[in-house]
Amino acid sequence: MMQESGTEATSNGSASQNGASGEAAARDGRLKSNTPSVEVSAGDLMHLQQQQALQVARQILHQQQQQQQQQQQQPPSGVLKSPKASEKAPISQVDPPAPAPHVPVSVAMMTPQVITPQQMQQILQQQVLSPQQLQVLLQQQQALMLQQVRSRYHRLHRLYVCVLIRGFGFVPPQQQVSAQQLAFQQQLLQVQQLQHQHLLNLQRQGLLSIQPGQPALPLHSLTQGMIPAELQQLWKEVTGGHVKDENHSSSQTSLDLSSPVPPKNPLLNQHTPSNGQYMAHSLKRESSTVDDHPQHSHPLYGHGVCKWPGCEAVFDDFQSFLKHLNNEHALDDRSTAQCRVQMQVVQQLELQLAKDKERLQAMMTHLHVKSTEPKATPQPLNLVSNATLSKTAPEASPQSLPQTPTTPTAPLTPLTQGPSVITPNSLHSVGPMRRRYSEKYNMPISPDIAQNKEFYMNAEVRPPFTYASLIRQAILESPEKQLTLNEIYNWFTRMFAYFRRNAATWKNAVRHNLSLHKCFVRVENVKGAVWTVDEIEFQKRRPQKISGSPALVKNIQTSLGYGPALSAAFQVRLAKHLTLFLHISVYPTLNSLANAIREELNGAMDHGNSNGSDSSPGRSPLPATHHINVKEEPLDPEEHEGPLSLVTTANHSPDFDHNRDYEDDQGNDDMQ
DNA sequence: TACTAGCTAAACAATC
């Protein structure tokens, strides 16, 4: 008797693998992205550019030094010479009292992407520019920069410098500054376009989140791979260390620019006497909305713990935290690497968030459009639930109706299978599933089951299908297209969490259906008896409802404005999914749900055009032992494979009409 | 209102 009991079990995990694998894939992606060289091509590009920039800057510097050595006798008047190496050494990070030397913008300005080293060399060899001219123009350039581009993205600055230098390069030194500026303006326009484009790209990539009222945060990744001290030294050498206006306007910026640290951490480069003032100021500037108490709050400090990734050091007071921050998380390779990792993480999260937001928006829009249609909402949404909860709605409501008014009442049970949420009472309250929509609108159930497999397996939601449909599905899914009763039981419990309870009830119903419906044929086997599906019988009985009641079809079509019955059924399903999606906050596979919705959206039309023969190749596999009364020829054997598609139904409804008074009723009468 | 479909419950018999 229990010979088949062993078949149960094995594969409850199969369904959840989709979601799991998806998440794993996502995680993999994220992990991969943590290695800057692999995933973020933009970052790689920037890195390369930075390296190039460095090279170019060095080249320029070298050339200039050579020139200066050659022309040492006549130092330029009015313009300061480049600082000596010894003066360059103490850079901003270790030189708190002197903000002037911070010239970080310039560092970032060393963009190599337009001017090749060869070009630069050529320019310098031709001595197109004297250091003094260079200095003047740099200052002009910086002024323009301040005017036109307040954002402090490195890329912008680099591009500006690029333009500057290039403009120089093609203008003879004799020419007047206005001509140079003209050329520069042209370049500027070009660069601005590039900047805009680039910023858009970055925003799209989630690298940047520019808030309206906030100064744009530096894109630290642009300086990845650059050593701030070196860069600033180079800049000093190039500019002579005189870019005061820039220094003033962007003294904080400067630090940012030379640091790959995320904006959230304004302290990284603040090697000021760590009294917190500067940091607090910077912090307040950068996150003013968050920080009302700059002295004691910090994005990296919370509940007495350093929130630097992987740190979690505990501090009694804010000052010690600041000290710790300056000491332990100073600008070094480790911190930089951690910041990069964090950036990648954030980027991935933002990407994901953006995608999901977009998806949600589309769904909301879709729902809103639907709900505004007069008759669409009430019927399909409650189609299942009304019937289902008819008996025990008062019981069920507290469990299944904490949602919004649009929530379908029935199949909604919390997705977590925990007993804390689902009580036996509530489950029991989910009453008979009369007029499951799959029956009513001839929805093929296998796509639904397939797409929502994970959902049904994990959520104790009553599947909106009749027992007959489910039994048929179980049988058709089997390799032999035949199952023992116990195997059918197992399929139910395996596929639907709902059927893991109240076994006596639904098993009785299964048996009842097997016996009652002619479409289920019992075949004696060596091992005992197995049940098969007489597909023809099954197909015959189902379309009666919809084809036999044109009013229903009409109602569906008119009420939904969609035309085909597909829309009604689909909307029910969609509503179900969406409701779940929207109201159940913690569900491990939201993505899969959303994907299911999307796939349904996409697939709906496919079903409308194909005959929807999906996963059930089952074609009357049976010898039909006692079905001598199956005399009507199948309309089209192909059309009867698998679950009914709506098109099939629609196309053949007249045919089914003349099958209306089929023996099913007679058979029932016989039995009764 | 009558009819039908579907569900639940239950009684009962046959089989393992």
Place this chain on the structure above:
DNA sequence: CGATTGTTTAGCTAGT
């Protein structure tokens, strides 16, 4: 003998 399987009936509800 108990559990399982299979059949049948009854009653109910919702939809037509």
